[in-house]
Amino acid sequence: MIADGSKKPIRIRFAPSPTGPLHIGSARTTLFNWLFAKQHNGRFILRVDDTDTERSKPEYEQNIIAGLKWLELNWDEGPDIGGSYGPYRQSERLDIYEKYLRRLLDENKAYYCFCSKEELEEERKAMLSQGLSPKYSGKCRNLSKEESGKQIERGDSSVIRFKTPPKEVEFNDLIRGKIKFDASLIGDIVIAKNLREPLYNFATPIDDFEMKITHIIRGEDHLPNTPKQILIQEAFNFNEIKYAHLPLILAPDRSKLSKRYLETSLNDYRLNGYLPETIVNFLALLGWHPEDDQEILNLQELIQKFNLKKIQKAGAIFNIEKLEWLNAQYIKKTDSVELAEKIKDFIPENWQTKKDLLVKTIEAEKERMKTLADFKELADFFFELPDYEPSILKWQEMENEKIAANLKLLRTELENIDGMNFNKDNLEKIIMPLTEVWGRGELLWPLRAALSGKRASPGPFEIMEILGEQETLKRLDTAITKLS
């Protein structure tokens, strides 16, 4: 595929920094990147932006990789699988950055700065109090090479700053259109702590160039970084990259999504019993909508229908109710055998060994589940009758004697059925005529309650088929005993 007329093949990257578990917002950003790449037959690259040596941890990288795999957002190049533009961890690309850093220093486009943090902080406060946009004063900008060399030798602590040209930076955002920034308000940014410790806004444009990235799709929170990165690109004469800044996911009070309201890491949703296809579908719908109004879409359909230009510009609130509804939809349409496999982590071990029973109960309880985690509480009675209050057996104002009499009547009918014919349809055929005489609620409620020990459950015929004749009769006896 060709990118809007130019002959470059589309190359998209997702560049998380492993300073925490995969965030739900990052998962959405990845999804949009992935969809765009797939749609244009491009390459999808995973790059780990771990220049922050203090906060980056290998286990977070593992968590991110596991999360993306769970969502089935696979990549063509990455730290785990390699590729022709590697390495794919910034911490392993230090030589590359150093080379570019030296070039900038040599060309006098960057310089060493020896200002102390305290000094800088004071400057910042002073500017803020004057109502100015805080930026570096440029104090060390014109230090001679000799002078700064001397200071470095002496061991004075320093950083490397970029000489930000005071110009207007304009770019065309694929989602928002023309965006302008006045770079003179930015000031000389720190691009590296030293030759071996580059910072984000420097490492990013270098890698994007080296890896031949064509489009950057990222969160709106990166908008103010874009002019900085463009300026670095211009300093090296790198080719232009297209940008798209996604609206943010917001908490219910429109603030940034935080733990205060909801789980923020993708893994928590997995642990809470959400299916990966639910998450993908839901995340896609946060800020985007298909033209045909179809809301339940799988990955393939998303690739087909997704359109970057149709993405919303304003932030989107994370609507947990819709997520639950979607998950319920996916649970309902997933095959019960498959579901039995997925539900393993949410149930006691002894349920797992009764595979047949498990599949049948899943089939019976499917439409009541919002998450996989719901199953345990919903279906426990199939595995073991809970100890319940006799009052549960009571239908409206029925007397205990009457309830017991009805249960005995049912028991007599049921024990005469051949075990082979103990199935839902047949049981219904035998019991339903009796309700014409004795009343539906009068018969069915106590029956169902005796079988489940619950006020709410699937229907009695369904339960009896799953339980089988022996267990059914046993539970009726238990109920009759409780009533006397």
Next chain:
RNA sequence: GCCGCUAUCGUCUAGUCCGGCCAAGGACGCGGCGUUCUCAACGCUGAAACCCGGGUUCGAAUCCCGGUGGCGGCACCA
């Protein structure tokens, strides 16, 4: 404070570019009804929005101007 982004039902959104097809459509949630022994599922149905103020026009959610609100950023984090 400064810079940037942004604004349609409670929420996700369609419609905005190219004004009339919009007495604003869909989905989640909420209410009602139906089905029903219960819960759920399902079907039908109801309430619910163009941020405000001007202007242009026969006509504005849509175009123009001015406000206001929300969000993001302003690190030797990414």
